[in-house]
Amino acid sequence: MKALIERLKRPSLALKLCAAFLALVFGVVLIINIYPVALARDLVSANKRSSMLDQASLLSTSLGALETLTENGVYQAMELLDTSASYRIIVTDEKAEVLYDNYPVDSSVGKYAMLSEIYLALNSKVVFYSRYADEAFLSRAAMPVTSGGAVIGAVYLSEYDSEQSSLISGISSTMFRLSILLSLVSLVLILVFSSALTRRISDLVRAVNIVREGDYDYHIDVVGSDEVSALANEFNSMTDRLRETEERRRRFVSDASHELKTPLASIRLLSDSIMQTENMDTATMREFVSDIGAEAERLQRTTEKLLTLTRLDSSVEPQLEPVDLKLAAENTMRLLRPLAQEHRIFLKYDLSEGCVVLANGDDMYQIIFNLVENGIKYNTPDGMVHLHLGVRDGMVRPVVEDSGIGIPESDMPHVFDRFYRVDKARSREHGGSGLGLSIVHDAVVGCGGTIEVMPNEPRGTRFVVLFPRYEGGEGE
Numbered sequence: 514m515k516a517l518i519e520r521l522k523r524p525s526l527a528l529k530l531c532a533a534f535l536a537l538v539f540g541v542v543l544i545i546n547i548y549p550v551a552l553a554r555d556l557v558s559a560n561k562r563s564s565m566l567d568q569a570s571l572l573s574t575s576l577g578a579l580e581t582l583t584e585n586g587v588y589q590a591m592e593l594l595d596t597s598a599s600y601r602i603i604v605t606d607e608k609a610e611v612l613y614d615n616y617p618v619d620s621s622v623g624k625y626a627m628l629s630e631i632y633l634a635l636n637s638k639v640v641f642y643s644r645y646a647d648e649a650f651l652s653r654a655a656m657p658v659t660s661g662g663a664v665i666g667a668v669y670l671s672e673y674d675s676e677q678s679s680l681i682s683g684i685s686s687t688m689f690r691l692s693i694l695l696s697l698v699s700l701v702l703i704l705v706f707s708s709a710l711t712r713r714i715s716d717l718v719r720a721v722n723i724v725r726e727g728d729y730d731y732h733i734d735v736v737g738s739d740e741v742s743a744l745a746n747e748f749n750s751m752t753d754r755l756r757e758t759e760e761r762r763r764r765f766v767s768d769a770s771h772e773l774k775t776p777l778a779s780i781r782l783l784s785d786s787i788m789q790t791e792n793m794d795t796a797t798m799r800e801f802v803s804d805i806g807a808e809a810e811r812l813q814r815t816t817e818k819l820l821t822l823t824r825l826d827s828s829v830e831p832q833l834e835p836v837d838l839k840l841a842a843e844n845t846m847r848l849l850r851p852l853a854q855e856h857r858i859f860l861k862y863d864l865s866e867g868c869v870v871l872a873n874g875d876d877m878y879q880i881i882f883n884l885v886e887n888g889i890k891y892n893t894p895d896g897m898v899h900l901h902l903g904v905r906d907g908m909v910r911p912v913v914e915d916s917g918i919g920i921p922e923s924d925m926p927h928v929f930d931r932f933y934r935v936d937k938a939r940s941r942e943h944g945g946s947g948l949g950l951s952i953v954h955d956a957v958v959g960c961g962g963t964i965e966v967m968p969n970e971p972r973g974t975r976f977v978v979l980f981p982r983y984e985g986g987e988g989e
Contacts, residue, residue, distance in 0.1 A: 581665060591615075600670040653670070654669075846860060888917060893917060899912075962981070
């Protein structure tokens with residue numbers, strides 16, 4: 514009982530739809546039952562007004578030929594006229610005394626007619642009155658009889674018409690039965706329609722609850738091409754995106770855990786070796802401590818890159834400002850020169866003026882640093898890394914080329930995926946975590962740019978980055 518009360522307090526969509534459609538049907542039925550009947554009554558009343566006033570005018574004109582109205586004179590005149598209509602006709606003199614009454618039963622001849630219509634007619638008024646009551650039309654008309662400009666009497670007509678009233682009542686009954694039938698059919702259609710609509714919406718609600726519990730593989734069967742079907746298609750697309758996002762998240766967590774676990778395991782193994790080895794010589798201990806420091810640095814680099822990715826993935830909009838890429842590139846190349854000398858790599862760069870973009874300064878540093886650093890690390894002795902910065906077609910275009918080991922064509926579509934390594938053994942050898950190019954890609958996209966990777970001729974790799982040029986200044 515409590516559940517029913519709560520249900521009534523919060524009516525379902527089906528109940529609301531039924532109530533709305535029933536209200537509409539009720540309004541239509543009400544109009545169907547009232548308007549045609551009222552229109553028919555008005556038409557009958559107008560027809561009676563026309564015919565009765567015409568008849569009264571004919572009688573008034575004919576009797577007006579008499580100088581005075583007497584009972585005998587009026588009778589003779591009425592005999593000459595067509596009074597076969599179903600009206601009761603009463604003719605009075607100027608004092609309202611009845612001179613003629615065509616109703617043989619309860620005749621009022623010789624009596625005074627105390628009727629308001631006759632009183633108004635004797636005062637030169639034309640009167641018509643009709644009303645519908647007791648399943649019949651009661652109509653009355655009165656008109657003065659004038660002779661020489663003076664009122665010498667009045668003509669009064671009355672009619673009690675039940676035949677046309679019966680016809681209108683029959684129409685009303687037929688309309689009522691049709692209304693009942695229409696209401697029943699409408700009710701059935703409303704129930705079917707609302708049930709079908711709400712069932713599909715209920716399926717959507719149930720699907721949302723299922724997906725909310727974590728089942729991202731759930732899909733709704735789409736039927737038709739209406740708005741609800743479009744909503745179902747969008748829901749299926751959303752679950753596909755959620756599933757992909759969840760898969761990437763799990764893969765990211767797995768890869769991140771693996772990346773963090775490897776240096777931690779190495780640090781633990783080396784520290785356990787130190788703790789368990791008695792009288793370890795200084796050189797060996799120094800070597801173990803150096804290895805621990807290297808693994809700690811590797812762990813720190815991986816953690817910093819993960820934090821950078823987290824920042825790039827956040828919904829917070831980056832703070833963009835005009836950045837002169839020439840200055841950023843010069844500073845970055847100066848920092849990477851010692852690494853290049855260590856690997857016997859020749860650094861070359863040519864930087865144009867006016868390469869100003871609206872971006873985040875730290876992101877620009879990350880982009881140039883990671884691309885050039887990769888070119889140095891994955892290169893061959895006496896190799897070359899070339900950074901070219903210029904403007905073409907309104908776009909600032911940093912290009913990094915190297916003569917290194919290159920990237921196989923099959924791996925190129927995946928180099929920007931997180932934790933993806935082209936050669937896992939060599940990547941670990943160079944301290945790579947598979948996050949650098951992913952950071953570059955996200956930073957480029959976050960600043961409104963694009964990045965593309967391709968083979969460099971005759972060997973090596975070529976990265977092309979495009980940013981919209983900032984026209985607000987040359988480097989603020």
